[in-house]
Amino acid sequence: MLDPYQLTVHTLTLRQLGTASQLAEVTGQELADVEAGLEKAAADGAVVAAKDKYMISPAGRTLLDEVYPTAFGTFRSSPQIGEAMDAFETGVNKQVLALTTDWQTKEVGGERVPNDHGDADYDAAIVDKLARVHEKTARVLAPLSAEDPLVDRFLDRIGTALTRAEGGETDYVSGVRVDSVHTVWFQLHEHLLRLTGRERPE
Template structure:
């Protein structure tokens, strides 16, 4: 697994521009630990500071490319993890992408138009389907989560966003300015790809 410094740099591949607090929210690390890692990383030029936020540099990506094979060797050699990822990519991930499209648009007269969220029954049906897919995802990814507790943290954050969406906060389905279901799902997917050395499907 990654040490705290490596994990902090890694987290900037999941969220491209972030503060120490935002990175700590993703990983569950103490903020002080993340701040110390960022200070070191800035000194080593693996991250770059930008008005209180940070972003990874090419040197940071090179660092991670060097440490991933050893740090994640157990994931990359596990048949159970490989099977779980196959199921994830061909099943629940495609379903979430489809539901996100259905949330953002709807069919009217045979054409796809932006969803103005004026039909609460339509929106509620999609949120309900998302909930069922998220429940299945926890089972699909269990072999990965058993090796990496961060996967469960992603699923908990997705669940929290779903709860807010169920309460009527529609931004928490696919909004980009909040930790929405779609935003956190994207972060989790990127993390899984880096764990397993896979490429993002086209």
Template sequence: MLDPYALTVHTLTLRQLGSAAQLAEINANQVADTETALAKAVADGNVIAARGNFMITPAGRGFLDTVYPSAFAAVRSDAAVDAAMDSFETGVNKQILALTTDWQTVEVNGERVSNDHGDAEYDAAIIDKLGRVLDKTQRVLRPLVEVDALVGRFLDRIAAALTRVEGGEIDYVSGVRVDSVHTVWFQLHEHLLRLTGRERPE
């Protein structure tokens, strides 16, 4: 697995721009440890700082490319993980993407238009489906949760976002300014790809 320094740099591939606190929320490091790692990463040229936020550099991506193969060797050779990823990509990931589209748009006279969320029953049906897909995702990704705690953290964050949706905060379905189901799902997927060495499907 990744040491705190590499994990901090890695987290910037999941969230393209973020503060130390935001990165720590993703990777479960202490904020102070994240700040220390970021300071070193900036000095090393792997990260750049901009007004309290940080971004990975091409050198940082190159650094991770040298770290991943050894750090994740055991995961990448695990047959159960490989099978779980196949199920994830062909099943729940496609379902989440389709539900996000259904949430953001509705069909009117054969055309897709923006969903104004005026139909409570339509929205409630999608939220219910999201809950069922996320329950299935917990089962599908169990082999990965067993070998990488960060996967379980992502699933907990997605569940927390869904709880807020169910409480009426509908921006937590796909809003880009909050840790919505869709936002955290994207981070989870990117982490899974880097963990397993796979390419993002077209």
């Protein structure tokens, strides 16, 4: 697995731009550890600082490309994890992408139009379907979460977003300014790809 410094740099591949506290929220690391990692990474040239926010640099990506094969060797050589990833890509990931499209648009008169979220029943049905896919995802990814607690953290954050969406905070389905289902799902997917050395499907 990654050491704390490497994990801090890795987090900037999941959240492309963020403050120390935002990065700590992604991984659950102590804020002081993230701040120390970012300070070292900035000095090393692995990250670029812009006021209080950070982004990964080409040198940081090179660093991760060099450490991933060793840090994640167990994941990349496991047939069970490979099967779980196949199930993730062909099943729940496609379902979440389709439901996100259904959330953002709806069919009216045979055409897709933007969803104005005026139909509460339509929206509630999609949130309910997302919740069922979330439960299934936990089962699909069990072989990975058994080895990496960060996978469960992503699933917990998705669950939190779903709870807020169920309470009427519709931005928590696909909003980009909050830790929505869609935003955290993207982070989860990117983390899984880096664990397993796979490319994001087109």
